[in-house]
Amino acid sequence: MAKNVAEIMVDTLVSAGAKRCWGIVGDTINHFTDAIRLSDLRWMHVRHEEAGALAAGAEAFATGELAVCAGTCGPGSLHFVNGIFESHRNGAPLLLVASDVARAEAGLGFPQAVDQRKVYEQASVFCEYISHPDQARRITAMAAQAALNKGGVAVVIVNGDMFEQTVDDTLAWGVHRPAPVIRPAEAELEALAQALNDAGTVTLYAGIGARHSAPQVVELAKVLNAPVVHSSRAKEYLEPNNPFNVGMTGILGNRAGVEATDRADIMLCLGTDFAWTQFYPEGKHVIQIDRDAAHIGRRSPVRMGLVGDVGDTIEALLPKIAEKRDTKHLDKALERWKKDCESYAASAESDDPALIHPQTLTQMLDRMADDDAIFTGDGGSPMAWLLRHITANGQRKLLTSLMHGTMANAYPQAMGMAAAYPERQVIAMCGDGGMTMLMGDLLTLVQEQLPVKLLVFNNGALGFVEMEQRVEGLLDTFTELQNPDFSRLAEACGMPGWRVDSLDQLDDAMRQWLAASGPALLDVRVNRVELVMPPKIEASQVASTAMFGLKAVLDGRSKEVVSLLRDNFIK
Structure with a gap:
C-alpha cells in the first residue's frame, strides 16, 4: 500500500517507541504534523522551539526512550539549536526532524533556506537527508537506532515537498536495540586487579556512565573499603543506598570528595568524563574505565585505561581482588562527609x-x-x-x-x-x-x-x-x-x-x-x-x-x- 513520506516517518517513530513530538507547526512540516494528527504520536505545541528541544531532551534522558521534535525550514529549525546541544551533551536519545525548502528551490538562495547538515552535524550521532521517498523508513529507522544506541541526538533533514511524496512501503526497516556485554580483556582485568591489590588505599570516582551500575559500585567499595565520590551528574544514581558515599568533587563539590581523591593511592574512575583537570590527582594515581576508548586519558594522564561497561567490568573484576581490611581511609572520608553535611545545613x-x-x-x-x-x-x-x-x-x-x-x-x-x-x-x-x-x-x-x-x-x-x-x-x-x-x-x-x-x-x-x-x-x-x-x-x-x-x-x-x-x- 502506498504511503507518503510523512506517514512512513511517523509510523517508524511510533514503532521505535516515540510518544510525543515537540515543536511549532508551519509551512514545510504541515504534511508531517498532519500525519501526526492521524497517529498515536502526541503533538506538544510549544511557544519557542528551544523550549521544545529542552523538553524533548529531558523526556528522552529520563526515560531512555526516543523523543521527537520537529521544526519548519530556516528559523523554525534553527530555534532548536541550543536545546539540541544541551540534549546531545546529556546523551538523550532525541530525534529532530529538521525541514528544508522545496527541492526545486534548494541551492538557489531561496528565503529561509539553511544548510541544516552543517548546523547539526556537530551536535548529533546521526545527521542525514532523506534524498528519495524510498529512503523514508530506512533513514528514519537508522536515525532512531543511532539515537537510542549511541546516546545522543539524531537529525533527519527533509525538504518540505518530500513529505508529500508517496511510495510503496514494502521493506520492513526497523530499530534494533542490542545489549552487549562490554568488558576489558582478561589480561587487562588481571593487571587491574593486581594494581588494586597492591594499593594501600583506593577511592572510587563514579560518573554518569555508572548510573545503571550503582549496586556493583557499592559492592566494589565494600570489598576495597573505599569511599565513593561521584560526579555532579551521577548524584541521583550513586548517593542513594550507598554507605560509602562521601559526596562530589569539583567546584560544586565538598571537601570529603576532594580529599578522598587527593589522598588515595589509586583513584579508580568509573564511567566518568569529568572535565576539570585540577580536581584529579597525579596521573600515576588514576585508573580509568569507560565504554568509549576516546575518553581514556583525555581529562587527566592515567596510569591504566580500560574499555568496558562499569557494571560488566566490576562483575568480572570482583573475584580477582582481595578484601582490604584497613578502614582508616574510608573512616576519615566518612567523618569529613558528615561535617560537610552539617555545614550545608548551617x-x-x-x-x-x-x-x-x-x-x-x-x-x-x-x-x-x-x-x-x-x-x-x-x-x-x-x-x-x-x-x-x-x-x-x-x-x-x-x-x-x-x-x-x-x-x-x-x-x-x-x-x-x-x-x-x-x-x-x-x-x-x-x-x-x-x-x-x-x-x-x-x-x-x-x-x-x-x-x-x-x-x-x-x-x-x-x-x-x-x-x-x-x-x-x-x-x-x-x-x-x-x-x-x-x-x-x-x-x-x-x-x-x-x-x-x-x-x-x-x-x-x-x-x-x-x-x-x-x-x-x-x-x-x-x-x-x-x-x-x-x-x-x-x-x-x-x-x-x-x-x-x-x-x-x-x-x-x-x-x-x-x-x-x-x-x-x-x-
Missing part, C-alpha cells in the same frame, strides 16, 4: 527573620517535596542549590545543565519530565534570569496541561555571574535584572501564583503551591549576596574577593560587603 541559618537564603528555600523544598519528586535546576546558582541541598533517595530524579551550562533549561526540561511522568510531582528550580529568557512557554504549561511546579529564586540579578565577577576581584557589572511580579504573571497566563518576600511567609506559601492542581508558580525573593563556596578556598580566591570588597566600599556599597562576609565567610 548555611541555611539566618539571624534576620526577613532574609531568605536560597539554601533555606531549597532545604525547605527538599523536606516538603514528594519522595519521588522530579527536580530540574537552571544552570547557575539554582544548579548548585539543587546539587547540595536536594536529597537523592533512589526514587527522585534530578536534571540540570552540567555539560552545556545553559540558562533557561529548568522549566522547559520540567515540561518534558511532566509529560513523561504525569503522575509525579515535577519541580523546576528557576533562576529569575532563566525564567525571563524563555518566559513565553509558561503558556505551554497551561495549554498542554503540564502540572509543573515552578520555583523562582528571585534575587534580581544574574547571581552566578555576579559571583564569578566578585571572585575575580571585579565589581559586578550589567547583572541587574528588573523583574516583574512573577506570581501575577503566572496568574495572567492561567495558573496560580504566590509571592514571598520574607521568611515568615514561606512555609505556608510553599505548602499551598505544592498542593495546587496543575501548573503553579512560587516567586521567592532570596538574598542576592550569596557565594557558592568551593570545597577548598584558595588564597587567590580570598584575595580576589577582598579586592571586590575594597572596590565595592569605594563605590558606596559597604552594606553588600558586610552581608557577603557575614553570610559566606564568618559563619
Whole structure:
C-alpha cells in the first residue's frame, strides 16, 4: 500500500517507541504534523522551539526512550539549536526532524533556506537527508537506532515537498536495540586487579556512565573499603543506598570528595568524563574505565585505561581482588562527609527573620517535596542549590545543565519530565534570569496541561555571574535584572501564583503551591549576596574577593560587603 513520506516517518517513530513530538507547526512540516494528527504520536505545541528541544531532551534522558521534535525550514529549525546541544551533551536519545525548502528551490538562495547538515552535524550521532521517498523508513529507522544506541541526538533533514511524496512501503526497516556485554580483556582485568591489590588505599570516582551500575559500585567499595565520590551528574544514581558515599568533587563539590581523591593511592574512575583537570590527582594515581576508548586519558594522564561497561567490568573484576581490611581511609572520608553535611545545613541559618537564603528555600523544598519528586535546576546558582541541598533517595530524579551550562533549561526540561511522568510531582528550580529568557512557554504549561511546579529564586540579578565577577576581584557589572511580579504573571497566563518576600511567609506559601492542581508558580525573593563556596578556598580566591570588597566600599556599597562576609565567610 502506498504511503507518503510523512506517514512512513511517523509510523517508524511510533514503532521505535516515540510518544510525543515537540515543536511549532508551519509551512514545510504541515504534511508531517498532519500525519501526526492521524497517529498515536502526541503533538506538544510549544511557544519557542528551544523550549521544545529542552523538553524533548529531558523526556528522552529520563526515560531512555526516543523523543521527537520537529521544526519548519530556516528559523523554525534553527530555534532548536541550543536545546539540541544541551540534549546531545546529556546523551538523550532525541530525534529532530529538521525541514528544508522545496527541492526545486534548494541551492538557489531561496528565503529561509539553511544548510541544516552543517548546523547539526556537530551536535548529533546521526545527521542525514532523506534524498528519495524510498529512503523514508530506512533513514528514519537508522536515525532512531543511532539515537537510542549511541546516546545522543539524531537529525533527519527533509525538504518540505518530500513529505508529500508517496511510495510503496514494502521493506520492513526497523530499530534494533542490542545489549552487549562490554568488558576489558582478561589480561587487562588481571593487571587491574593486581594494581588494586597492591594499593594501600583506593577511592572510587563514579560518573554518569555508572548510573545503571550503582549496586556493583557499592559492592566494589565494600570489598576495597573505599569511599565513593561521584560526579555532579551521577548524584541521583550513586548517593542513594550507598554507605560509602562521601559526596562530589569539583567546584560544586565538598571537601570529603576532594580529599578522598587527593589522598588515595589509586583513584579508580568509573564511567566518568569529568572535565576539570585540577580536581584529579597525579596521573600515576588514576585508573580509568569507560565504554568509549576516546575518553581514556583525555581529562587527566592515567596510569591504566580500560574499555568496558562499569557494571560488566566490576562483575568480572570482583573475584580477582582481595578484601582490604584497613578502614582508616574510608573512616576519615566518612567523618569529613558528615561535617560537610552539617555545614550545608548551617548555611541555611539566618539571624534576620526577613532574609531568605536560597539554601533555606531549597532545604525547605527538599523536606516538603514528594519522595519521588522530579527536580530540574537552571544552570547557575539554582544548579548548585539543587546539587547540595536536594536529597537523592533512589526514587527522585534530578536534571540540570552540567555539560552545556545553559540558562533557561529548568522549566522547559520540567515540561518534558511532566509529560513523561504525569503522575509525579515535577519541580523546576528557576533562576529569575532563566525564567525571563524563555518566559513565553509558561503558556505551554497551561495549554498542554503540564502540572509543573515552578520555583523562582528571585534575587534580581544574574547571581552566578555576579559571583564569578566578585571572585575575580571585579565589581559586578550589567547583572541587574528588573523583574516583574512573577506570581501575577503566572496568574495572567492561567495558573496560580504566590509571592514571598520574607521568611515568615514561606512555609505556608510553599505548602499551598505544592498542593495546587496543575501548573503553579512560587516567586521567592532570596538574598542576592550569596557565594557558592568551593570545597577548598584558595588564597587567590580570598584575595580576589577582598579586592571586590575594597572596590565595592569605594563605590558606596559597604552594606553588600558586610552581608557577603557575614553570610559566606564568618559563619
